[in-house]
Amino acid sequence: MSNKRTKTRHLLLDTVLSLLLAPEGSLLRMIDVAKAAGVTRQTVYDHFTNRSEMLTAAILHFGDQLDVDARLAPSRAAPDGRSRLTAYTQAMLEFFPAIYPLKQSLMRMGPGDEEAKSAWEDRIRAMKEGCAAAVSALKADGDLLDHLTEARATDLYFTLLNMDGWAHCVLENGWPEVEYLAEMQRVTHLALVKP
Amino acid sequence: MSNKRTKTRHLLLDTVLSLLLAPEGSLLRMIDVAKAAGVTRQTVYDHFTNRSEMLTAAILHFGDQLDVDARLAPSRAAPDGRSRLTAYTQAMLEFFPAIYPLKQSLMRMGPGDEEAKSAWEDRIRAMKEGCAAAVSALKADGDLLDHLTEARATDLYFTLLNMDGWAHCVLENGWPEVEYLAEMQRVTHLALVKP
DNA sequence: TTTTTAATTGACATGATGTAAGGTTTTGCG
DNA sequence: CGCAAAACCTTACATCATGTCAATTAAAAA
Numbered sequence: 001m002s003n004k005r006t007k008t009r010h011l012l013l014d015t016v017l018s019l020l021l022a023p024e025g026s027l028l029r030m031i032d033v034a035k036a037a038g039v040t041r042q043t044v045y046d047h048f049t050n051r052s053e054m055l056t057a058a059i060l061h062f063g064d065q066l067d068v069d070a071r072l073a074p075s076r077a078a079p080d081g082r083s084r085l086t087a088y089t090q091a092m093l094e095f096f097p098a099i100y101p102l103k104q105s106l107m108r109m110g111p112g113d114e115e116a117k118s119a120w121e122d123r124i125r126a127m128k129e130g131c132a133a134a135v136s137a138l139k140a141d142g143d144l145l146d147h148l149t150e151a152r153a154t155d156l157y158f159t160l161l162n163m164d165g166w167a168h169c170v171l172e173n174g175w176p177e178v179e180y181l182a183e184m185q186r187v188t189h190l191a192l193v194k195p
Numbered sequence: 196m197s198n199k200r201t202k203t204r205h206l207l208l209d210t211v212l213s214l215l216l217a218p219e220g221s222l223l224r225m226i227d228v229a230k231a232a233g234v235t236r237q238t239v240y241d242h243f244t245n246r247s248e249m250l251t252a253a254i255l256h257f258g259d260q261l262d263v264d265a266r267l268a269p270s271r272a273a274p275d276g277r278s279r280l281t282a283y284t285q286a287m288l289e290f291f292p293a294i295y296p297l298k299q300s301l302m303r304m305g306p307g308d309e310e311a312k313s314a315w316e317d318r319i320r321a322m323k324e325g326c327a328a329a330v331s332a333l334k335a336d337g338d339l340l341d342h343l344t345e346a347r348a349t350d351l352y353f354t355l356l357n358m359d360g361w362a363h364c365v366l367e368n369g370w371p372e373v374e375y376l377a378e379m380q381r382v383t384h385l386a387l388v389k390p
Numbered sequence: 391t392t393t394t395t396a397a398t399t400g401a402c403a404t405g406a407t408g409t410a411a412g413g414t415t416t417t418g419c420g
Numbered sequence: 421c422g423c424a425a426a427a428c429c430t431t432a433c434a435t436c437a438t439g440t441c442a443a444t445t446a447a448a449a450a
């Protein structure tokens with residue numbers, strides 16, 4: 001388990017993430033990763049066949065560190081649809097500060113990193129399943145607005161909870177996070193739930 | 196005006212856009228642009244000092260073709276805040292189909308194209324000014340929700356009108372555009388306007 | 391027609407990715 | 421411990437895209 005190989009692999013993965021999340025925002029050349037990890041460029045290639053695979057692995061590694069299940073527990077434990085919606089919205093917004101920098105870095109990555117971006121999309125899709133579950137609970141309670149199907153409501157909810165909107169308000173325009181959360185709670189409820 | 200120089204420049208710009216908007220999605224190497232325009236790679240460099248400047252110019256060129264003022268006229272002509280909000284929302288959503296593919300292409304561009312991305316952000320900022328104007332009109336009518344400042348309301352409106360949300364619903368999940376528009380009208384009004 | 395502008399040709403420097411082969415250190419197992 | 425295998429290092433090379441230069445040819449414009 002605590003192989004040398006897996007140890008170096010983890011070191012490399014951590015290094016990639018730290019470079020990706022660094023405030024300056026690195027170009028993440030292979031040589032940068034190698035140097036920052038105190039290793040040769042070729043060693044990096046010994047662990048990952050190419051840049052894209054390295055990024056992909058880093059994203060997975062990041063996801064593992066995120067403790068998603070624990071942070072989603074309150075949402076799953078919610079007694080009814082309304083409170084489940086509330087809890088899930090809050091959980092999502094609490095993910096954003098950690099996740100957003102990585103998203104930004106990935107978006108800056110060039111073409112030829114499509115694989116990595118796919119891995120990212122997968123993570124995002126997982127978030128949408130949470131949206132679907134919340135909407136489903138709402139529907140089960142008969143609290144979902146009549147004109148919305150579950151699918152439509154899920155899409156809409158997911159749309160409202162977008163990270164770029166969060167970044168725009170909180171990071172670029174200085175909204176206090178609690179205020180953004182409050183607005184999102186208000187808007188999502190208005191958008192989905194019967195009055 | 197119809198110089199040879201400006202003519203080739205336009206040809207190049209059009210070529211860049213057509214490649215950028217092509218369904219397959221090109222990597223847009225300089226040589227691709229040159230070939231597609233029936234011109235030498237060096238000629239491209241004679242018109243644009245580097246890739247980033249070329250992209251930037253292409254974005255501006257794209258904006259010029261978009262006839263923004265005309266499409267925003269209904270919004271400006273609206274008699275009151277509520278109808279202005281409605282008109283602006285509609286105008287924005289009608290921009291998205293044309294704009295989104297370009298955005299996608301730009302996001303795929305590698306690092307070293309920061310300049311081009313800035314040009315893009317500028318265009319987006321201009322859209323936000325429209326949001327601000329609509330919110331302002333609403334406020335003037337006394338129809339803006341009391342707990343929202345103009346700035347907050349503008350941020351929120353802009354957040355709700357996000358292109359990725361549109362793409363998610365309309366492009367990826369097959370919402371009819373009119374249906375998405377209807378939902379956005381509903382949600383933005385609920386989010387901003389006094390009942 | 392002449393002059394000037396635009397485009398071409400071909401060569402070169404740079405910098406990143408990825409491959410390859412052979413040598414050295416470290417690990418871990420008998 | 422001792423030794424084989426795994427991990428890592430060193431060096432070198434192939435490739436490919438960007439960007440630069442200089443000389444030449446083609447074609448507009450005066």
